[in-house]
Amino acid sequence: MTKLLFLVADGMGDWPVAELGGRTPLEAAPTPNMDALARRCVAGTARTVPQGMAPGSDVANMSLMGFDPAAHHTGRGPIEAAAQGLELDPDDLVWRLNLVRVAGHGPGDAMLDYSSGHIDTGRSTPLVEDLQAHLGDAVFSFVPGIQYRHLLVQRGGARAPEAALDIRPPHDITGQPQGPDLERFASSPRLAELRRAAARRLEAPANTTQANAIWPWGQGRPLLLPAFRQTFGLRGAVVSAVDLVRGLGRASGMEVAEVPGATGLLDTNYQGKVDAALEFLARGGDFVFLHVEAPDECGHSGVTADKVEAVRRFDERIVGPVVRALQGEDAALLLTCDHFTPLARRTHTPDPVPFLLHHPRLADHALPAFSEAGAAATGLTLERGHDLLPHVLERLRG
Known part of the structure; x- marks a missing residue:
């Protein structure tokens, strides 16, 4: 052959x-x-x-x-979850989670870098582990991946309103205001609060990387x-x-x-x-x-x-x-x-x-x-x- x-x-x-x-x-x-x-x-x-x-x-x-x-x-997140061999329920919602750098957290503030300066895995993993330790709960779990590319698992989320959110990939909006996406995030109070809390964690002096925000997108059911x-x-x-x-x-x-x-x-x-x-x-x-x-x-x-x-x-x-x-x-x-x-x-x-x-x-x-x-x-x-x-x-x- x-x-x-x-x-x-x-x-x-x-x-x-x-x-x-x-x-x-x-x-x-x-x-x-x-x-x-x-x-x-x-x-x-x-x-x-x-x-x-x-x-x-x-x-x-x-x-x-x-x-x-x-x-x-079904989405980008589920494909990357398959790479890690995550055990998921059929109704789970898997988000791709970028560590990003933004000019600020308001609608007029731009997406500066979808990769946080191509942050390396050795520096990004502790950040994601910290987010899981302080913000992870029965609904949301932060899963470390590679470099700037990580995952957010929302248990039972495939049946939730968040499954229909149309969030743009961060690499598509470099230099552009985040306004349209922040408005969509705001339609989910729990996701919006999770992002705000993550931004506060990333402001800690111990974080010496360029990452100052999380960006969930590409969500879907398991692949x-x-x-x-x-x-x-x-x-x-x-x-x-x-x-x-x-x-x-x-x-x-x-x-x-x-x-x-x-x-x-x-x-x-x-x-x-x-x-x-x-x-x-x-x-x-x-x-x-x-x-x-x-x-x-x-x-x-x-x-x-x-x-x-x-x-x-x-x-x-x-x-x-x-x-x-x-x-x-x-x-x-x-x-x-x-x-x-x-x-x-x-x-x-x-x-x-x-x-x-x-x-x-x-x-x-x-x-x-x-x-x-x-x-x-x-x-x-x-x-x-x-x-x-x-x-x-x-x-x-x-």
């Missing part, structure tokens, strides 16, 4: 940037390994975000793994996904630093690799991710979903040079080593991103994403380089992103 490595550069897709002479970061970055694969490949685009759904990594990566978000998605192996006939694994991607893998029964030093940032342990993927295949695995978060984080920051560098490192430190390691093996590579994170917007957009499938037997397209425009020009478009994996498997088995 042909082995399949799915290499995902989160948020890599972008729009032409004036600072780059009208090129996208993918076009501007040196990517000799991806470009070599593009010269003999199957390339096209896939719409990973269904119409009417928010263009988040939760929805988009669920699509890439072959599951229809319209049928299975249930079909078994990946039974659905696709593949023994699969996920390699990622990001809880939501790990959660999708765990919820679908895939193996989830532990990679020391995997940060989700530019300084992530690229070699460790490659080694984990290859080791799983050597043990008889069929499919690896190897995910790199750095391009998305750089897109959110709005720093052009950083995003170009993130794409360059993905090509040099992920794609290159994988290609060399699998030389002569019956293996296929599928390269893509989950969604666009345009530097001009500093948040996600639902543009169809470019993809490139490479295997010695497949030579539908010959592109000079892998890019958004080049993939779109082939005319191969999958309007349902969750059809991409079945389409690839059909081509490989055909």
Whole structure:
């Protein structure tokens, strides 16, 4: 059976940037390994975000793994809860909880940083544990996660009014007033009071981080996904630093690799991710979903040079080593991103994403380089992103 490595550069897709002479970061970055694969490949685009759904990594990566978000998605929080293996009741409501930095706590005060300066886990965990010790009760529980990404579990909350609150992701409102969301929080007196009490705890002199507020969002019932192996006939694994991607893998029964030093940032342990993927295949695995978060984080920051560098490192430190390691093996590579994170917007957009499938037997397209425009020009478009994996498997088995 042909082995399949799915290499995902989160948020890599972008729009032409004036600072780059009208090129996208993918076009501007040196990517000799991806470009070599593009010269003999199957390339096209896939719409990973269904119409009417928010263009988040939760929805988009669920699509890439072959599951229809319209049928299975319940919220971002539940996916990250799956990553931690939390025991939940069917009527619990799970919120994603960011530690954020805000200019103040009034409606006119801006969201300054959705990540509290990319707070590290060693400094964020004690803050969340303190919130649980002083504010946790029979309804609300604070659960530590990774870096700025944590969870808030509301027992029985799926039947409560809070389940319907439409709170914007904090990375979507950087530099904008919090007013619309504070108004929605205020519709739940107990959630509003929890946020006020958390802000008071975070004002303590012992907190030397940038975090001065909590931001619950992305709430939903516990996640249930079909078994990946039974659905696709593949023994699969996920390699990622990001809880939501790990959660999708765990919820679908895939193996989830532990990679020391995997940060989700530019300084992530690229070699460790490659080694984990290859080791799983050597043990008889069929499919690896190897995910790199750095391009998305750089897109959110709005720093052009950083995003170009993130794409360059993905090509040099992920794609290159994988290609060399699998030389002569019956293996296929599928390269893509989950969604666009345009530097001009500093948040996600639902543009169809470019993809490139490479295997010695497949030579539908010959592109000079892998890019958004080049993939779109082939005319191969999958309007349902969750059809991409079945389409690839059909081509490989055909």
